Amino acid sequence: MLAETLSGTGPLTCTGLDEDTENALWAVWEAHPNASAELVQAARRAFAGQLDGGNAARWRAELAARAIAGRRPPG
Numbered sequence: 001m002l003a004e005t006l007s008g009t010g011p012l013t014c015t016g017l018d019e020d021t022e023n024a025l026w027a028v029w030e031a032h033p034n035a036s037a038e039l040v041q042a043a044r045r046a047f048a049g050q051l052d053g054g055n056a057a058r059w060r061a062e063l064a065a066r067a068i069a070g071r072r073p074p075g
Contacts, residue, residue, distance in 0.1 A: 021046040
């Protein structure tokens with residue numbers, strides 16, 4: 001998917017990629033044909049995070065923090 005995105009084809013939908021990885025691929029596509037090495041590396045990191053569960057763990061932690069913040073009494 002990264003190679004296709006680097007060639008100018010936008011990321012496909014319904015690929016099973018998580019939101020972090022899709023967003024990173026869209027950033028690479030939006031920079032086409034001048035995608036920086038940093039954007040490419042960010043896409044690789046996002047995909048690695050999907051594979052190792054890091055993206056999902058961070059998402060669950062953020063969701064839990066929002067839920068706790070929403071239960072706090074005002075003031």
